[in-house]
Amino acid sequence: MFEVLPIEREIRKEYPKAAGKKSVIRRWMTVDEAYILAGVAKEYDYFFECGTANGWSALWAAAVGCKVYTFDPVDRWKVYENYPEAEERIVYIDSTWAEGLPQYINDEIKGRSCCFIDGEHDYQNALSDWQAAEPWFDTIVFHDTKMGGVLRVVFSIPDTYYKIVIPTSRGIGIVSKRRLPWVIPSLE
Ligand SMILES: C[S@@+](CC[C@H](N)C(=O)[O-])C[C@H]1O[C@@H](n2cnc3c(N)ncnc32)[C@H](O)[C@@H]1O
16 A cells, blocks of 8 residues: 555645636536545555546545556646645556556556546446456446436446445445445445
8 A cells, every 4th residue: 555645634625726717627526525435445556547537536546545547538637736746646548448448457456456437427438438447346436326327337237246326416336346344235
């Protein structure tokens, strides 16, 4: 595990500040959602992300101790550039998830890695992102389960995974092969 960075209080403040720049921000997770994501990421050494946007969720994963690989074919300004100690452990890859991932994940680190799927939210794209992730990660977090396509993908995942859907403002889905304290079987 990499060192946890002492910037949590600062990045809580970053959200409202940066969210004011509405013209360049696309659909950030809320602070509450970031806390849930960080709680998962803390269990792992590596955090792989589909959908960097402005790097807000990547910043949180780096802050709680992960080495981060984040993929997005649209290169925007990154909020983690304000935090050099976080930035040095984040690798941004200017590529789609499915194309880029196989070049960065491997058998050696896959057991120490989780992933976050937060790209396009329609069913077909969310399904493709899940299919690219499935061979590699035993814990996968989805953002925007309130978008029907993402929820449909989460519900279609086999019951060999524990699943939980948390009704945050945009919805978080966690699927895991591990029975970790934060993962409980879904009731659906
Ligand atoms: C909701 S934003 C990500 C927000 C970010 N995870 C956060 O919370 O700070 C979605 C991003 O996914 C990107 N995206 C769309 N399809 C993608 C794909 N196939 N692979 C990687 N990124 C993708 C979009 O360009 C967009 O920037």
